[in-house]
Amino acid sequence: MSGQPPYPSDTRAKGYRLELDYERINQSDTWALASARQRPLILMLLFAAWQQTPCGSLPDSADIIAARIGVDLDQLDRDRAIVLRGWEAADDGRLYHPVLTEHVLEMLGRKAREAQRKADYRARKAQSVPQVSHGTDTGRARSSGGSDDTGTGTGTHVNTPANPDGFADFWATYPKKRSKGDAEKVWKKLKPDAALLDRILQSVKAACVREDWKKDNGQYIPYPATWLSAKGWEDSALCLPADPSAGSSLFRGAL
Numbered sequence: 001m002s003g004q005p006p007y008p009s010d011t012r013a014k015g016y017r018l019e020l021d022y023e024r025i026n027q028s029d030t031w032a033l034a035s036a037r038q039r040p041l042i043l044m045l046l047f048a049a050w051q052q053t054p055c056g057s058l059p060d061s062a063d064i065i066a067a068r069i070g071v072d073l074d075q076l077d078r079d080r081a082i083v084l085r086g087w088e089a090a091d092d093g094r095l096y097h098p099v100l101t102e103h104v105l106e107m108l109g110r111k112a113r114e115a116q117r118k119a120d121y122r123a124r125k126a127q128s129v130p131q132v133s134h135g136t137d138t139g140r141a142r143s144s145g146g147s148d149d150t151g152t153g154t155g156t157h158v159n160t161p162a163n164p165d166g167f168a169d170f171w172a173t174y175p176k177k178r179s180k181g182d183a184e185k186v187w188k189k190l191k192p193d194a195a196l197l198d199r200i201l202q203s204v205k206a207a208c209v210r211e212d213w214k215k216d217n218g219q220y221i222p223y224p225a226t227w228l229s230a231k232g233w234e235d236s237a238l239c240l241p242a243d244p245s246a247g248s249s250l251f252r253g254a255l
Helices: 022-027 029-033 039-050 062-069 073-083 098-128 167-173 180-190 194-207 211-218 224-229 232-239
Strands: 057-059 094-096
Touching: 022 029, 029 039, 039 057, 039 062, 039 073, 039 098, 057 062, 062 073, 094 098, 098 194, 167 180, 167 194, 180 224, 194 232
Parallel strands: none
Antiparallel strands: 057 094
8 A cells, every 4th residue: 555544544443343254364365374373463463453543554663563462573573574464554654454444444434324323313303392482472472470362471481392302202112002101210210312212212123023022912022111121222232133334344355
C-alpha cells in the first residue's frame, strides 16, 4: 500500500471485537509458510493492530512492533519476512494489512448504519409528540380558572402523548396480555431509552416465532412483567436474525 491511509486517523474499535476465522487462517499462504514459532506472532500482530488508533494499523517502527508482540529486535528481524507478510506502509507512517483494512471498513459501515437507524427512530418519535396548545378562542392561554365565555380560560394545556414512554408499543407487541399493571410498574422502573425500546420490541417479535412460545397456544409464554424483570430481550437477542454484515469474517483472503 502507498498513498493515503484507507480510513480516518481517529478510527477506533470502541468495543467492536476482532473475530478470527480459523478455517480461513489455516488456508492462507502466510499461515502455510509460517513455522510453529512464527504463527503466534502473526496473531499477536493482528490483535495489537486492532487496539491501535487508527484501528487495524501498526506504527512503521521495528522497535514498537517488537515491543507490542513481546519479542526482541533480533527475533523480529529474523521473522519479519513471514510475520509482516502483507503489511504495507501508507503516507501516515503506519502499516496496514488489506484483510484488516477490509474488516475495519465493515465496522465503520455498521457504525454508520446504526447511527442512522437511531437518528431515524428519534425523528419518528419527535414527529409523534403533539404541540402545546395555548388556551382557547385565538389560541392564547388564560391565566385563571373559569370558562372561555367569561374571559377566564383554563390556562396553558399540554396534549400528553398517548405513548410517552413506549409502554403502549410494548403492550401491543407482547402476545400475552396478562397483569398489565404489574408490567407497567416494571416498565417505569426500567425507563428504556429509544435504543432499548427498539431492542425490546424486536426481541419480542423474534421470540413470538420460537417453538417454545408457540407451543400449546402460547401456554409457556411468560407474563409480560416476568419477562421484563428477567430482561428477556437479552435471551431473545440470540434468536434475532443476524445482520448480514455482522457475521463478516476477518480472513476472506490470504494473510
